Amino acid sequence: MNSSQSKKIVILGHFGVGKTSLVRRFVDSMFSEDYLVTLGVQVKKKVVTIDDAKVTLIIWDIEGNSSISKARKSYLTGTHGFLYVFDVTRPETFENLEDEMDFLANNFPSIPVCKIGNKSDLLLTENAKEFFEQEQYKDCDFTSAKEGNNVENVFQKITKQML
Amino acid sequence: MSTIEKPFLDVLQEIIIKPDGTIIGGNNTIYNLESFSNLFEVDPFFESLKEQFLTSNKTFFVYPCVNFYINNKKCYCDVTVKRENGFLAFILFNYSERYEKLHNIESQKNQQQLNAHLKKIGATNVL
Structure with missing residues (x-):
């Protein structure tokens, strides 16, 4: 395995789902309660170690879109992996999840995708937890950028899938 | 000869590199590149394009609204890249105000x- 490989990850999802917060938590170990909209794209990087190999993750945190088809194509070109983020408290951010996955499968076949339900710290009721145990959410991962829960794991997971 | 106005002089940066990233020309309007020899080391955005230039047959790339942090200040640029024979030309247009x-x-x-x-x-x- 090449020990100095570099991988591009694009973070997708609606506005306000916490894409930037996830990246800040992962790269800078920080969290802010303040909401700041992302315009265009901010690119950050972090080196991770997977099975003794160093991988440079270059993370494209792009502006929120209600549909991936509305994202600027040049942002998505050349990506090695996608993280699709939704907000577990806002149904409009995950109700078209299947269509979004179809779009990626058709336009970026063979590029791995991880589906992430963020703000899991706000899943307070049993009903809410049971909702995400349904079949269509079985392969989703749940994170809290605020508390840091599972954030490292999802980046490790997508990195392994990209290698 | 009268002075020619250059309204975009302060917001435009041209950077010419070899395909391996080595900076071979340009100016320092937005990014001060004096201390850098390779563009791919300046910002992760540039670094992430390296592979695309190697694997794509395209000659023209456009990246609108790229967020850069220069001297702790956010700067929004539209970035255009033109591939020529033996070199790549980057044009950064600082659209921060807009x-x-x-x-x-x-x-x-x-x-x-x-x-x-x-x-x-x-x-x-x-x-």
């Missing part, structure tokens, strides 16, 4: 929607 206005408008609009949602679910802050 994008900052848009940023404020978008932030307010989105914040209103998020606040309405927070009120509905009874949380105080979810981000």
Whole structure:
């Protein structure tokens, strides 16, 4: 395995789902309660170690879109992996999840995708937890950028899938 | 000969590199590149393009609204890249003034929607 490989990850999802917060938590170990909209794209990087190999993750945190088809194509070109983020408290951010996955499968076949339900710290009721145990959410991962829960794991997971 | 006006002089940067990233020309209008020899080491954005230039047959690349942090200040640039025989030409256009206005408008609009949602679910802050 090449020990100095570099991988591009694009973070997708609606506005306000916490894409930037996830990246800040992962790269800078920080969290802010303040909401700041992302315009265009901010690119950050972090080196991770997977099975003794160093991988440079270059993370494209792009502006929120209600549909991936509305994202600027040049942002998505050349990506090695996608993280699709939704907000577990806002149904409009995950109700078209299947269509979004179809779009990626058709336009970026063979590029791995991880589906992430963020703000899991706000899943307070049993009903809410049971909702995400349904079949269509079985392969989703749940994170809290605020508390840091599972954030490292999802980046490790997508990195392994990209290698 | 009268002086020719150059209205974009302060907002345009041209950077010429070899395919391996070595900087071979340009100016320092937005990024001061004096201390760098390779563009791919200047910012992760440039670094991430390296592979695309090696694997794509395209000769023209456009990346609108790229967020750079220069001297701890955010700068929004539209980036255009033209591939020529043996070199790549980057044109950075600093559109910060325009994008900052848009940023404020978008932030307010989105914040209103998020606040309405927070009120509905009874949380105080979810981000």
